[in-house]
Amino acid sequence: MEDEVKISARGVQVYYEDKQAIKNVDVKIQDKTVTAFIGPSGCGKSTFLRCLNRMNDTISICRVEGEILLEGQNIYHPDVDPVQLRAKVGMVFQKPNPFPKSIYENVAYGPRIHGLFESKSDLDEIVEMVLRRAALWEEVKDRLSEPGTGLSGGQQQRLCIARAIATRPEVLLMDEPCSALDPIATAQIEELIADLKENFCVVIVTHSMQQAARVSNKTAFFHLGDLVEYGETEELFVRPTDPRTESYISGKIG
Amino acid sequence: MAHETGSLSEATALSRKRRAAEKRYRLYGLVAISIGLLMLVILLTTIITKGVTAFQQTYITLDIELLESKLDKKGNRDINDIKKVSTFGYAPLTKNSFEKLISANNLNTALSPKKASKILSKSAASELRNFVINDTSVIGRTISFEFLTNSWIDGYLKGRINRGDIQNSKNVSPEQLDLVDELVKLGIVEKKFNLSFLLGSDASDMRPEAAGFGVSMVGSFYMMLVVLLLSLPVGVAASIYLEEFAPRNWITDIIEVNISNLAAVPSIVFGILGLAVFINFMHLPQSAPFVGGMVLTLMTLPTIIISTRASLKSVPPSIRDAALGVGASKMQTVFHHVLPLAAPGILTGTIIGLAQALGETAPLLLIGMIGYIASNMPSTLLEGLASPNSAMPAQIYEWAKRSDPAFYERAWGGIIILLIFLVTMNTLAVILRRRFERRW
Ligand SMILES: Nc1ncnc2c1ncn2[C@@H]1O[C@H](COP(=O)(O)OP(=O)(O)O)[C@@H](O)[C@H]1O
Ligand SMILES: [Mg+2]
Numbered sequence: 001m002e003d004e005v006k007i008s009a010r011g012v013q014v015y016y017e018d019k020q021a022i023k024n025v026d027v028k029i030q031d032k033t034v035t036a037f038i039g040p041s042g043c044g045k046s047t048f049l050r051c052l053n054r055m056n057d058t059i060s061i062c063r064v065e066g067e068i069l070l071e072g073q074n075i076y077h078p079d080v081d082p083v084q085l086r087a088k089v090g091m092v093f094q095k096p097n098p099f100p101k102s103i104y105e106n107v108a109y110g111p112r113i114h115g116l117f118e119s120k121s122d123l124d125e126i127v128e129m130v131l132r133r134a135a136l137w138e139e140v141k142d143r144l145s146e147p148g149t150g151l152s153g154g155q156q157q158r159l160c161i162a163r164a165i166a167t168r169p170e171v172l173l174m175d176e177p178c179s180a181l182d183p184i185a186t187a188q189i190e191e192l193i194a195d196l197k198e199n200f201c202v203v204i205v206t207h208s209m210q211q212a213a214r215v216s217n218k219t220a221f222f223h224l225g226d227l228v229e230y231g232e233t234e235e236l237f238v239r240p241t242d243p244r245t246e247s248y249i250s251g252k253i254g
Numbered sequence: 255m256a257h258e259t260g261s262l263s264e265a266t267a268l269s270r271k272r273r274a275a276e277k278r279y280r281l282y283g284l285v286a287i288s289i290g291l292l293m294l295v296i297l298l299t300t301i302i303t304k305g306v307t308a309f310q311q312t313y314i315t316l317d318i319e320l321l322e323s324k325l326d327k328k329g330n331r332d333i334n335d336i337k338k339v340s341t342f343g344y345a346p347l348t349k350n351s352f353e354k355l356i357s358a359n360n361l362n363t364a365l366s367p368k369k370a371s372k373i374l375s376k377s378a379a380s381e382l383r384n385f386v387i388n389d390t391s392v393i394g395r396t397i398s399f400e401f402l403t404n405s406w407i408d409g410y411l412k413g414r415i416n417r418g419d420i421q422n423s424k425n426v427s428p429e430q431l432d433l434v435d436e437l438v439k440l441g442i443v444e445k446k447f448n449l450s451f452l453l454g455s456d457a458s459d460m461r462p463e464a465a466g467f468g469v470s471m472v473g474s475f476y477m478m479l480v481v482l483l484l485s486l487p488v489g490v491a492a493s494i495y496l497e498e499f500a501p502r503n504w505i506t507d508i509i510e511v512n513i514s515n516l517a518a519v520p521s522i523v524f525g526i527l528g529l530a531v532f533i534n535f536m537h538l539p540q541s542a543p544f545v546g547g548m549v550l551t552l553m554t555l556p557t558i559i560i561s562t563r564a565s566l567k568s569v570p571p572s573i574r575d576a577a578l579g580v581g582a583s584k585m586q587t588v589f590h591h592v593l594p595l596a597a598p599g600i601l602t603g604t605i606i607g608l609a610q611a612l613g614e615t616a617p618l619l620l621i622g623m624i625g626y627i628a629s630n631m632p633s634t635l636l637e638g639l640a641s642p643n644s645a646m647p648a649q650i651y652e653w654a655k656r657s658d659p660a661f662y663e664r665a666w667g668g669i670i671i672l673l674i675f676l677v678t679m680n681t682l683a684v685i686l687r688r689r690f691e692r693r694w
Contacts, residue, residue, distance in 0.1 A: 058578060060502060087581030097572035099591060109590075110580040160576070167580055 006031040006171060006201040007052060012066035014047050014056065014225075021047045023225040024066075029218075031170075034193060034202045036216035036233065038209060040248065043222040045205040049173050052203065053089035054082040070171070087114050089171040090164030095180050096156035098148030098163070103140050106148040106159055107131060110167035126166060134162035135192050154185025161192065165200070172196060174204040178211065190215050209249055213237055221245045301669055308667025311448035311463060312408040314374065314437065316351045319396045320386060331390050341379035344386075345371075348378060348401075359440060363433050373430050375402035377457070377464045403443065405463040405660035407434055411445060414659060451667060456626040456649060462660035465653070467668050469628045473543050473643030474612060476632075480547025480639065481554055481611050486604055488551075489558030496559075497566040498588050517556035524553045525617025533621060541622040541642035549621060550611040557610065561603025565596040598690030605683040609676050615647040625652025646672045 007029040014022035021044045029035050037045040047056065054075060056062040067074045075085055087110070098106050107127045110116070117123040127144070131137040136158045140151070148159050157177055164172060174193070178186040193215050196202055206212050212219050213233060220230040221242075229236060229245045240246040265273075322329055324343060326336055353367035363370065378401045385399075386392060402408075406426035409415035411434070420426050437443040454466020500506045528549035532538045538545045569592045577587040618624075625644045632638035644652070646668060653665035 053579070055575070055578065058574075083581050083583045085581075086579060091575075091579040093572065093575055093579070095572060097570075097576040099573065099576060100595065109577075109582075113580075113582055113586055113590075163576075163580060 004031045009068045015063045017061045025227040031201045033217040034197045035218045036212035037205045038212050039222035044225045053086050087167045090169035092174040092177045094176045102145045103148045104144040107166050130162045130166045134158045171201045305666030305670040307412045308664045310445045312403045313400050314443045318399045322394045344379040344382045365429050373407050375404050375463050402463045455629045470644040470649035474645040476543040476638040477547040481550045484551040485554045493559050493562035497563050522616040525620035529620045542640050544639040546623050549617045554607040554611045557607040562600045565599025569595045602683045602687045609679040618648045625649045
């Protein structure tokens with residue numbers, strides 16, 4: 001089970017206009033694990049992450065080459081509908097970005113547009129289940145009709161996670177989900193991530209090596225658009241094989 | 255260079271200079287604002303002092319004996335016979351009424367009753383005639399009737415006309431003014447609130463006292479309706495397309511530049527375009543509010559597009575990411591999330607665009623929406639849109655053009671009404687903007 005490959009990228013190259021941001025990356029990401037992308041700022045972590053649910057499509061100058069297989073199907077195949085793909089591959093962003101709507105509506109929006117429920121009580125159930133899953137239910141159950149933007153930063157980010165998992169995705173992408181949060185909120189999110197890997201394939205970008213060490217099973221180290229090293233998190237931190245990885249984790253580049 | 259050591263509160267040459275500059279700058283600001291406010295006060299007091307008199311009008315209350323012998327000689331109340339009596343036939347009634355008035359109150363006047371009755375508006379006889387034709391049962395009775403006085407009497411009571419001014423006037427004599435003074439004391443002539451200014455239509459050159467602003471207000475209303483219904487959907491659709499869907503290339507660049515250019519085109523250009531295209535080429539009716547509305551739509555569209563695009567742009571990209579991230583399509587993202595957030599800004603821009611259009615005069619003159627076009631309120635929507643009418647600013651211009659100062663007063667009165675509309679609309683825009691300011 002552990003070794004089941006969820007996503008496999010082959011020869012992925014990403015260009016912004018003429019500038020290459022990702023150089024020939026091959027990687028296999030496993031299901032029911034947390035995979036962390038680390039590397040110095042600007043090395044292409046976000047860019048690569050956004051390839052996995054084709055969010056890069058929204059940037060007109062961005063061009064992706066190579067193939068990315070989700071359960072064997074190339075998501076860059078012309079027949080693939082990126083909108084459907086994104087329901088399957090959820091995303092949580094760096095800055096918490098709840099909709100300026102009620103907490104309930106934030107979670108219900110995904111199921112609504114994808115028609116994932118039969119009745120109103122069905123939807124209520126989904127909302128409750130999802131908010132429980134995101135460890136937010138106890139805090140918000142009495143104020144579901146209040147705006148999601150009124151929550152604290154950490155709560156907002158958990159709401160965004162709830163919103164993402166409400167569409168029943170298989171993969172959850174997180175781009176530095178804790179970088180705008182305080183340590184306590186960060187700890188809560190990390191706990192949640194550890195919990196989420198039971199059901200999802202989680203890919204998290206982080207600039208904090210400690211965070212990667214704490215939450216991830218596998219780690220990929222990017223440098224200047226190259227995937228330098230990829231392996232078991234412990235292995236990579238304790239016995240890096242590439243000198244670039246070593247100097248990064250010992251704090252010499254970054 | 256070493257810093258001067260010493261207390262922080264001690265003034266150095268540099269800090270003194272900096273403070274003086276700050277003080278000077280603040281002073282400039284205050285002076286500039288004071289000048290602006292002073293101008294505003296002067297403007298408003300001028301407008302109000304000149305225009306407020308238009309909201310009052312001099313009326314005279316007369317008992318009129320509606321003699322059967324004059325109005326219905328055969329006595330059979332046949333409406334066709336009664337209609338044959340022209341306004342000239344009604345003149346003796348007012349004359350008789352004055353005769354009785356003078357003798358009953360022992361008024362000391364050298365005027366013949368006929369001369370005395372000339373203080374009435376020229377519209378008096380036709381008002382009386384319409385009244386009788388509407389309800390023939392009044393014939394034979396004595397009815398108390400409220401007439402407009404002519405504009406010179408009105409001007410005299412409002413202080414616009416002095417006795418010195420009228421020495422050689424054919425329109426009004428000192429004796430008439432004496433009589434009016436007496437009648438004012440008796441309470442028979444008095445100034446009242448001028449409801450017909452708010453409800454009525456423009457009148458001919460000879461009867462400024464009867465000219466009203468109401469019909470042109472309605473003309474403006476229908477025009478604004480057309481502008482709103484055309485420019486809001488078209489403008490918003492165009493903006494959404496340009497902002498959210500259109501690719502960025504040289505074609506959209508050209509479109510963008512040209513929209514900005516259009517916003518700067520003088521309104522008279524749109525007027526002559528409307529004349530050439532809508533009236534001369536498409537043969538749409540002249541002076542019709544819907545054509546006026548179409549011309550003003552051309553003018554308002556760029557304003558609405560620019561402000562709509564600005565408010566779409568101001569919706570943070572994180573909201574779009576959020577929606578796309580849960581698998582919303584582009585369409586859903588725009589209509590479920592972006593548009594609602596941009597709506598207050600769009601509305602504000604629309605109101606400001608409408609307010610601009612409401613005050614626009616030049617293009618209307620070119621398509622014939624000038625004063626004295628409509629003499630009745632339109633009774634249906636279709637009539638309101640298609641039958642010839644004027645609009646507020648064009649009516650004001652028309653009055654200001656006429657030589658009689660009585661019209662001039664009405665022009666100022668019209669400006670007060672127009673300004674009330676504009677200030678209301680702009681306030682509404684500000685309130686909307688405040689109310690819905692950035693909720694994310
Ligand atoms: N929208 C964009 N347009 C142009 N260049 C971009 C864009 N986004 C990222 N880049 C460039 O791509 C490279 C990788 O960026 P990014 O993936 O954001 O790095 P990271 O997330 O690792 O900090 C950087 O050099 C950045 O300047
Ligand atoms: Mg990044």
